[in-house]
Amino acid sequence: MTPELQVGGGAGGAPADPLAAAGGLRAFGARLRDGSLTAEAATLAYLDRIAAFDGRIQAFRTVDRARAVAEARALDRQRRSGVDLGPLMGVPVAVKEIFAIDGLPYGAGTDLDLTDIAPPQGPFITRLRAAGCVVLGTTRTTEFAAATINVDKPMPWNPADMAVKRVCGGSSHGSAAAMRAGLCAFSVGSDTGGSVRLPAALCGVVGYKSTAGAWPTQGVFALSPTLDSVGIFTRSTDDAALVHAALELKDEAAPSPRSLTLGRPRNYAFDGLDAPVRQAVEAALTRLSTAGVAIVEIDTPDVAALMPDFATLLFGEFVAAMGRERLAAGKGSIDRVPWGRIEAAFAITPAQIEAARASHRRATESATAMMAGVDALVYPTAPLVAAAAAEVSSYEASAAWNLRAGRLTRPGNFFGQCGLTVPVEMPGDLPVGLQLIGKPNDDLHLIAVARTVEAVVRRRADP
Numbered sequence: 001m002t003p004e005l006q007v008g009g010g011a012g013g014a015p016a017d018p019l020a021a022a023g024g025l026r027a028f029g030a031r032l033r034d035g036s037l038t039a040e041a042a043t044l045a046y047l048d049r050i051a052a053f054d055g056r057i058q059a060f061r062t063v064d065r066a067r068a069v070a071e072a073r074a075l076d077r078q079r080r081s082g083v084d085l086g087p088l089m090g091v092p093v094a095v096k097e098i099f100a101i102d103g104l105p106y107g108a109g110t111d112l113d114l115t116d117i118a119p120p121q122g123p124f125i126t127r128l129r130a131a132g133c134v135v136l137g138t139t140r141t142t143e144f145a146a147a148t149i150n151v152d153k154p155m156p157w158n159p160a161d162m163a164v165k166r167v168c169g170g171s172s173h174g175s176a177a178a179m180r181a182g183l184c185a186f187s188v189g190s191d192t193g194g195s196v197r198l199p200a201a202l203c204g205v206v207g208y209k210s211t212a213g214a215w216p217t218q219g220v221f222a223l224s225p226t227l228d229s230v231g232i233f234t235r236s237t238d239d240a241a242l243v244h245a246a247l248e249l250k251d252e253a254a255p256s257p258r259s260l261t262l263g264r265p266r267n268y269a270f271d272g273l274d275a276p277v278r279q280a281v282e283a284a285l286t287r288l289s290t291a292g293v294a295i296v297e298i299d300t301p302d303v304a305a306l307m308p309d310f311a312t313l314l315f316g317e318f319v320a321a322m323g324r325e326r327l328a329a330g331k332g333s334i335d336r337v338p339w340g341r342i343e344a345a346f347a348i349t350p351a352q353i354e355a356a357r358a359s360h361r362r363a364t365e366s367a368t369a370m371m372a373g374v375d376a377l378v379y380p381t382a383p384l385v386a387a388a389a390a391e392v393s394s395y396e397a398s399a400a401w402n403l404r405a406g407r408l409t410r411p412g413n414f415f416g417q418c419g420l421t422v423p424v425e426m427p428g429d430l431p432v433g434l435q436l437i438g439k440p441n442d443d444l445h446l447i448a449v450a451r452t453v454e455a456v457v458r459r460r461a462d463p
Helices: 020-021 027-033 039-057 066-080 123-131 171-182 197-201 235-247 275-290 302-321 324-327 337-344 350-370 394-406 411-413 443-457
Strands: 062-065 092-095 134-139 188-190 206-209 229-234 261-263 292-299 376-379 419-421 431-436
Touching: 020 027, 020 039, 027 039, 027 235, 027 337, 039 062, 039 066, 039 092, 039 134, 039 171, 062 171, 062 261, 066 134, 092 123, 123 134, 123 235, 134 171, 171 197, 171 229, 197 206, 197 229, 197 419, 197 431, 206 443, 229 235, 235 419, 235 443, 261 431, 275 292, 275 376, 275 431, 275 443, 302 324, 302 411, 324 431, 337 394, 337 431, 376 443, 419 443, 431 443
Parallel strands: 092 134, 092 188, 261 292, 261 376
Antiparallel strands: 062 134, 188 229, 206 229, 206 419, 376 431, 419 431
């Protein structure tokens, strides 16, 4: 029998999660520098946890044990010689498989041959390695990162519920599952319509999506070059602030004062919520108001009217880049959920794509004006909690769940905004995420706001 997950202590001979034992990335780094922990020991602990638990969770696509241990040993030698690469030196990470990484297989959750379009390692991964991170391996994605769940391709087990197999959401579901299960210190994903924020919310971790273009996407499988963005999964907003500062080579986003003003969208954002989501989010908003945070209702554009432009842009760009012939030839091997949307996009013309891009540019310009006077928008990350995998095993159920699950994350991408989700559920309940949306290119302020919000609303217990 596979051992149950343990974060605070090992099971079945598996070691404890070094990050949980340290109390976060900041304390983890302090232990590395005072000699009470080594990069090699931390890396081996995570690799042993992966060996013990990932047979059940299936978060990883590849595990690069030998290379990871060699990298950790080299970093320990550097540290002993007086070299300090910064706060992420020696930190073991997991990376979504759509990122090209020298020495590791490149993929996009598909059986199609992508050899001819596989990119070289891009600047984001190079930056990660330069900061001293140890890459443990690559994590699973839904096929082409083009859906929140698949019906024909394997999906990870959501570690938030080890009694019932539940979906993680997607497309960065492997990275979210690895983070929640304590199989890495932080993980990397991508977000085109919610692919970081949604699985972070459903797994009960922090998920940050950068403004598109703020972190380079070269070397990342392109779903929609206009909308794609890089993101991370962390234990806390403090960890997210540390990672952001280290990779940007900037000062950290300090917590904002409690005198924040958050905008609650008057339309679309609070419609059609499952009862647990509504209860958890309303309770969180009440706690914020009690703590002195102003929450004001604001009017937003007609989001529903703009979502067809989002779909045109996303799948139109994808089909144009992949080629209709390649996709049509692979129809029999492509998961039915993304295939339905891909096949419909075959009819999209270049003129329609350009019109959707123009609509996106107008929406991005309007986002800043819409958010005048507020520090961030606040609303649920997803309208639902993680479904049992058995409930969405048919094509019809899976396709319907995909459309509904990402309803509240897609607008942030189309409006060019940055976003972050914080867990707000009470211990024992399925995870619920509170979504904070910042102005385009206002990432540093968004993280500062999130640090303050998390201090008020977070009620997460480790698994």
